Amino acid sequence: MDLKYLDALAAVAAHGRFSAAARALHTVQSNVSSHIAKLEEELGAVLVDRAVGSLTPEGEVVLARTKRINGEIASMRADVASMTSHVTGDVHLGIIGTPGRWLLPPFLDELRRRHRDVNATVLDSTTLALTRLLEGGELDLAVVNAPVDHEELVTTALFTEEFVVIAPAGHALAVLGDREVHFSELEQHELLLGPPESAMRTLIDSAAARHGITLRTLAQLDGIRLTATLAFQGYGPAIVPITSIPVWTDRGDWSVLTVADLPPRQVALAIRRRGMLSAPAAAARDVLRIVMRSVSRRIPGITAA
Incomplete structure (x- = not known):
C-alpha cells in the first residue's frame, strides 16, 4: 500500500x-x-x-x-535523529485544565532547558476529549483524570489531589466556616458537580454511596475551572480539586471546606497501549515526572505518585 x-x-x-x-x-x-x-x-x-x-x-x-501510521513515521524520524545527535522533534501533549495552570509553566521551562530542540504543542481539554485524541494518534501523551477505562490506552499514576467544597457567601454551607463537613451535611444542599460519566464524579458519588447518600445536583458541568468560577461568583457550592482555587486569587467572600471520607482525585499520564513513544515524547514524559515531584512539594493538597 x-x-x-x-x-x-x-x-x-x-x-x-x-x-x-x-x-x-x-x-x-x-x-x-x-x-x-x-x-x-x-x-x-x-x-x-x-x-x-x-x-x-x-x-x-x-x-x-x-x-x-503518520504518527509512527514521524516518531521513527525523531528516534533516528535523536540516536545520531540529541533529542529533537515534536511532542503533542494533552492536559486537563486545572493542572495545566500550575504544572505547564515549570514543565515547559524544564523541557526547554533539558531538550531545547523538542517542540511541545499543548492542548487543554477534558479527559473524555483527550482520550479520544490520544487513541486517534493526534496526541502523544495526556494528563487525565483517573481511572481511565479504555482498552487502547494505558495509564501511570502522576499525582493525587484533595477535594474541597467552595461555598459562596450567603449559602448555608459558607456559614459553617472553613472546616470539615460530612456527606450527611452535603446531602441537604444542591451542588455543582461534574457529569455522571466523568472519573471525578464517579469517585465522589461512590464515596457518598458508602454512607448511603445520593448527592443532589444544582448543575452538572464538564469543566472544573467553570465549576469553580460559578461557585466563586455565588451561583452555588461546588466540589472541586483544591488547585482549582488559583494561588493568585485574593480570598473572596466564600468558604473552603474539606469533605470527610472523600478520597483524593487521581490524575494519571496516559499513552497508547500499542506502539512506542517517540524520543521527544519519552523525553517529555520523563521531564513531566521530574517536575511533578518538585512542584508537589510546594502545593498544599498535592501528592506526587
Whole structure:
C-alpha cells in the first residue's frame, strides 16, 4: 500500500473536496482521484462519498489508522535523529485544565532547558476529549483524570489531589466556616458537580454511596475551572480539586471546606497501549515526572505518585 494513497484520503477528509485536497498536497486533482480509487480497489470498499465529499464509515476507519501510521513515521524520524545527535522533534501533549495552570509553566521551562530542540504543542481539554485524541494518534501523551477505562490506552499514576467544597457567601454551607463537613451535611444542599460519566464524579458519588447518600445536583458541568468560577461568583457550592482555587486569587467572600471520607482525585499520564513513544515524547514524559515531584512539594493538597 502506497503512503501517498493514505495521504490523499487524509487530505480529502480535511478539505472536503478533491480539488482542495489536491491544492493542499501540491498536486493535481486527477492524482488525488487516482490515489483514492486505487486505495478503494485495494481495500475493496468505497471510502469517499463523492456526492458530498465526506468519508464513508469505512473511510473513517482507514483515516483513523492513517493518523496512527503518520504518527509512527514521524516518531521513527525523531528516534533516528535523536540516536545520531540529541533529542529533537515534536511532542503533542494533552492536559486537563486545572493542572495545566500550575504544572505547564515549570514543565515547559524544564523541557526547554533539558531538550531545547523538542517542540511541545499543548492542548487543554477534558479527559473524555483527550482520550479520544490520544487513541486517534493526534496526541502523544495526556494528563487525565483517573481511572481511565479504555482498552487502547494505558495509564501511570502522576499525582493525587484533595477535594474541597467552595461555598459562596450567603449559602448555608459558607456559614459553617472553613472546616470539615460530612456527606450527611452535603446531602441537604444542591451542588455543582461534574457529569455522571466523568472519573471525578464517579469517585465522589461512590464515596457518598458508602454512607448511603445520593448527592443532589444544582448543575452538572464538564469543566472544573467553570465549576469553580460559578461557585466563586455565588451561583452555588461546588466540589472541586483544591488547585482549582488559583494561588493568585485574593480570598473572596466564600468558604473552603474539606469533605470527610472523600478520597483524593487521581490524575494519571496516559499513552497508547500499542506502539512506542517517540524520543521527544519519552523525553517529555520523563521531564513531566521530574517536575511533578518538585512542584508537589510546594502545593498544599498535592501528592506526587
